[in-house]
Amino acid sequence: MNPLSVFLRTRYGKGFASRDAIEHHQNKAFQHLRRNIMPRSPFYAPYANKPLSEWPLMNKALMMEHFTVINTAGITKEEALKIALTSEQERNFAPMIGNIAVGLSTGTSGQRGLFASNKRERALWAALMLGRFSPSFLQRQRVSLFLRANNMLYERLGNALISFEFYDLLQIFSEHLPRLTKQQPTVLIAPAQILGLLAQAQQDRIINIAPRCIISVAEVLSPEDQTAIEAAFGTRVDQVYQCTEGVLGMTCRAGNMHLNEAYVHIERDVIDEASGAFAPIITDLTRETQPVLKYRLFDILILDPEPCPCGCASLRLKRIEGRCDDILYWHGDNGAPQMIPSDLIRQAMATSRSSIRDYRAVQHGQDRLDIWLETTDFKQASQDVSRNLQKQAFAIKARLPELQFHTGISLQPDQKRRRVIAEKQ
Ligand SMILES: [Zn+2]
CATH class of the missing domain: 3.40.50.12780 (ANL, N-terminal domain)
Known part of the structure; x- marks a missing residue:
């Protein structure tokens, strides 16, 4: 063809x-x-x-x-x-x-x-x-x-x-x-x-x-x-x-x-x-x-x-x-909410040096992001993801929310297919 x-x-x-x-x-x-x-x-x-x-x-x-x-x-x-x-x-x-x-x-x-x-x-x-x-x-x-x-x-x-x-x-x-x-x-x-x-x-x-x-x-x-x-x-x-x-x-x-x-x-x-x-x-x-x-x-x-x-x-x-996936919002440097495409999160996962089999990122308000990682090297992966997210936040002039890393993924029935989730306030 x-x-x-x-x-x-x-x-x-x-x-x-x-x-x-x-x-x-x-x-x-x-x-x-x-x-x-x-x-x-x-x-x-x-x-x-x-x-x-x-x-x-x-x-x-x-x-x-x-x-x-x-x-x-x-x-x-x-x-x-x-x-x-x-x-x-x-x-x-x-x-x-x-x-x-x-x-x-x-x-x-x-x-x-x-x-x-x-x-x-x-x-x-x-x-x-x-x-x-x-x-x-x-x-x-x-x-x-x-x-x-x-x-x-x-x-x-x-x-x-x-x-x-x-x-x-x-x-x-x-x-x-x-x-x-x-x-x-x-x-x-x-x-x-x-x-x-x-x-x-x-x-x-x-x-x-x-x-x-x-x-x-x-x-x-x-x-x-x-x-x-x-x-x-x-x-x-x-x-x-x-x-x-x-x-x-x-x-x-x-x-x-x-x-x-x-x-x-x-x-x-x-x-x-x-x-x-x-x-x-x-x-x-x-x-x-x-x-x-x-x-x-x-x-x-x-x-x-x-x-x-x-x-x-x-x-x-x-x-x-x-x-x-949901769209997340973080604080922009100017104080206004700034859109964070789910791709940015995916990208942070993809460029980690240790392979991440799966993940969930759940945001609470604009101040906290919980990240679950399924990986063989949790310490390395969470460090890499954290550094990648910091770099990306800096590049788009946004403030990175507080990150909380967890190992393994606990599935909630209605969320099992979404990886990036904005928790409703
Ligand atoms: Zn048709």
Whole structure:
């Protein structure tokens, strides 16, 4: 699949007419995977001719452990980790080894992972997004991306039809706003919570923009946020369900979320028979640098069995559970509350030298932050996290609340899927 065909198919295609069409498409893609990609991965080569049921079940921890032998570019885990960590610390987001970009993901599962992509893979992402969402190609489109670090790479995809501008979520939010008004994006891409804050800023006349297309990524968009955003900007909010493992779904022209079965094969690990709720096990049919095969995600999906009026037969989602974190507020240096994106917390965990398997950060008011760590070296991990948070607080001119570290994680039933939690006062 090349970026141009992806673009044309997404832009002008009608989607799959039937399950048969999806299966036919995926069978061809599996053949390509088995013939051309798996043999180049030392880890997966032995499975290239075995049935899918015999492929190993993958997850973030295993992917990390076997990174060196999974990727097809001959990059070692140590090499990749070193360059990714350095670039995160220096906030220089173009870490490359040859023409392969490497990044560190912290995602919603709490644990860090490495990912590597080549230019074609990054261009596929842009082709998919713009094919589906770009308002027009008669005028040059200006895209604002409010995303995490590694997405800086997308700025390099700009061309005569399109320009990308990147807004780092770990920098001070309010400092982005004048630049945003100046850029006047036609396409605005940001996590749901950030779109909510931008809608508020628009209403308070701190910004004045008129994007023709708004895309919510990375988190679940609540109906309340959706209404507020649509009211503030006077245009519909579309949603893309994506993670570092790929674009897993997007809303169609009828406004419903479909899984992206053109590029991702999805098996279900059913966890609740009554509702059919399942954790997806994904096989990405487009990746070549770092194959993502039978990879289990932590999200919980609930399908909508009704056929969609748009006519596309790809699976339709009713809900995505378990990817929302709260936004925290700390005191700013000027005394006013300052927003702390959950990414900042994730980042502090991800750049600890001792591996943190999971964590919870629960804030009480603006003055105390309780942090639970699951790690083999609690002392080292808590020191690292504390130092990282101090550095980040300093960088965004906020006062770090008092930190209380605890070992192990005690789950409260309604919080088990959120990692960053603001306790209501
Ligand atoms: Zn649809």
